[in-house]
Amino acid sequence: MTEKISDLLTDMYFTVDDLDGSYGTGQVIRPAADGIYFVRFDGTEVTLPLELASLGEMLETTDEGYKLWRFFDTLEERAKWIEWLDAPSKPRVVSLVKPTK
Structure with a gap:
């Protein structure tokens, strides 16, 4: 790769939601190819392998x-x-009763 891939995501931190309601966290490490990035999820103590x-x-x-x-x-x-x-979350109570005089 002689031409540097221009990107704005390198070194960004992220959260990614899972369908079960949980989420993962990590960091975008660097571009791997056009439109594909190496990412590292938190909790991975080794430097490799990175995920794509x-x-x-x-x-x-x-x-x-x-x-x-x-x-x-x-x-x-x-x-x-x-x-x-x-x-x-903090519950909010909305009174639907009209105050009397």
């Missing part, structure tokens, strides 16, 4: 249109997203 992910995979959505992959510039941004994602 295509842009098509990274752009997939659920049947409802939600993105499966989300990208972040820094670990801190991803950590904030995960904190929000894992936080228990």
Whole structure:
């Protein structure tokens, strides 16, 4: 490869949703070929093997249109997203009773 592949995903951190409701995290390492990237999922202690992910995979959505992959510039941004994602939701009570005088 004499021509450098231009990309914006190298060194980005990501979360990827699984259909069972769980998610994985990792980092895009570098381009492998046009439209294909080496990615490393967190929890993999060895430097190799890296996994391959295509842009098509990274752009997939659920049947409802939600993105499966989300990208972040820094670990801190991803950590904030995960904190929000894992936080228990707070129930909201809306009163439908008209107040009396």
